[in-house]
Amino acid sequence: MKISIITATYNSVKTLEVCMKSVLNQDYNNIEYIVVDGGSKDGTLDLIKSKAEKHRSIFYSSEPDKGIYDALNKGIAKATGDVIGFVHSDDFLADNTIISKIADYLKVGGFDGVYGNLHYVQFDDTEKIVRNWKSQAFSPKLLNRGWMPAHPTLFLKKEVYNTHGYFDLNYKIAADYDFILRIFQRVDYNFHYLPMTIMKMRVGGASNRSLSNLIQKTKEDFHAAKTNKIDYPLFVILQKNLSKIPQWFAK
Numbered sequence: 518m519k520i521s522i523i524t525a526t527y528n529s530v531k532t533l534e535v536c537m538k539s540v541l542n543q544d545y546n547n548i549e550y551i552v553v554d555g556g557s558k559d560g561t562l563d564l565i566k567s568k569a570e571k572h573r574s575i576f577y578s579s580e581p582d583k584g585i586y587d588a589l590n591k592g593i594a595k596a597t598g599d600v601i602g603f604v605h606s607d608d609f610l611a612d613n614t615i616i617s618k619i620a621d622y623l624k625v626g627g628f629d630g631v632y633g634n635l636h637y638v639q640f641d642d643t644e645k646i647v648r649n650w651k652s653q654a655f656s657p658k659l660l661n662r663g664w665m666p667a668h669p670t671l672f673l674k675k676e677v678y679n680t681h682g683y684f685d686l687n688y689k690i691a692a693d694y695d696f697i698l699r700i701f702q703r704v705d706y707n708f709h710y711l712p713m714t715i716m717k718m719r720v721g722g723a724s725n726r727s728l729s730n731l732i733q734k735t736k737e738d739f740h741a742a743k744t745n746k747i748d749y750p751l752f753v754i755l756q757k758n759l760s761k762i763p764q765w766f767a768k
Contacts (some may be wrong), residue, residue: 518548518620521598521675525588527555529606530564532719535643537568539609541575545616549598553588554579586684586692593678602672608720609643611636615715619672622709629706630673632666633715639763640719645721649767654710660701661748663757666708668693670715677706690730691737698745 522540526533540550543741552575562579569575576595582588593601600623604610622631637648650667653659660710681700684692700706735754742750 518624519548519549519598520545520600520620520672521551521592521596522618523551523553523589523592523596523601523603524606524615525553525555525592526557526561526565526605526606527557527586527588528557528561530557530560533561533609535563536604537564538605539613540604541568542613543610543616545620547620548574548616549596550575550751551592552577553582553592555588556581579611583601583686584685584689590683590686591674593683596675599675600672601675601678601698603669603750604716605669605718607640607721608669608716609666611714611717618711618713619715620726622711623672623674627707628709629677630671630700631709631711632671633711633714634666635670636714636717637720638717640721643717643719646745648761648764650761650764651767652710655701655708657702657704660698661753663753663755663760665697665701665757666710667696668697669718671697673700690735690739691741692726693757694738695741695745698741698747702745 524536552556554562556579565577619631634652635650638644639645639647646679652666685695688695738754739750742753746751
C-alpha cells in the first residue's frame with residue numbers, strides 16, 4: 518500500500534525541517550512525499566531541494582497559489598498513492614511508527630479512512646502540550662453536535678477524493694470542515710478511530726491566529742454546516758466551539 522503525504526508550505530523555513538524529518542524518518546518504506554510550495558522567498562525552497570536530492574521519495578513544486586487549500590488540492594491531484602494524508606509545514610508526525618500503524622489498520626480493517634488524536638504544542642517548545650484534542654469513535658449523530666475529527670490526523674483512501682472532489686476554494690479557513698461534512702455523512706464509507714496521538718501541531722495556525730480569523734472561521738463553519746444540510750447549524754457551530762474548551766485542560 519502506497520501512502521502519499523502532502524505538505525503545503527510558504528515561507529516556512531523555521532519549521533519545515535522538523536516537519537519533513539518526521540515524514541522522512543518513518544519506518545514505513547512505501548511513502549510518496551509531495552511538497553507543494555507557494556513560491557517561498559525565505560530559504561524554504563532551498564531546504565526542500567536539499568532534501569529532495571537525498572530522498573527519491575520527495576516530489577516538489579514551487580509556484581504561487583490561492584492559499585493552503587489550493588496547495589493541498591494540487592498535491593492531491595499529483596498523488597499516486599492508495600491513501601492520502603497531510604502534514605502541514607508547522608506540524609509533525611508524533612513518532613516514527615505512525616504511518617506503519619495507519620497502513621496496518623487500513624490493510625486489515627478495510628476502512629475508507631482513519632483518524633486519531635492531535636496535540637497542540639508550543640511553537641518554540643514542542644515538548645509542551647498546550648491543547649489535547651482527543652477524538653472518539655465515529656457516529657453520524659456526532660456531526661449534529663459540532664463534532665469533527667482533527668483534520669491533520671485524517672488519512673483517506675485516494676478514491677474518496679476521486680469520487681467526492683477536493684477542497685472547496687470558496688472557503689478560506691473552513692474548507693476542511695466542509696469536506697469532512699461532505700464525506701462523513703456518506704453511509705457507504707467506514708471510518709475508524711485510532712486511539713493514539715497521530716500529529717503534533719504548533720499553535721498559531723490560520724484558524725486561530727487572530728480574533729478576525731476566528732470570526733471568519735465561525736462564519737465559514739456556519740455556511741458549511743448549512744450547505745451540507747446539518748440540522749440547526751447555528752446551534753451546531755456553537756457546540757463545535759464550546760467542545761474545544763475542555764481540550765485546553767486535558768494535558
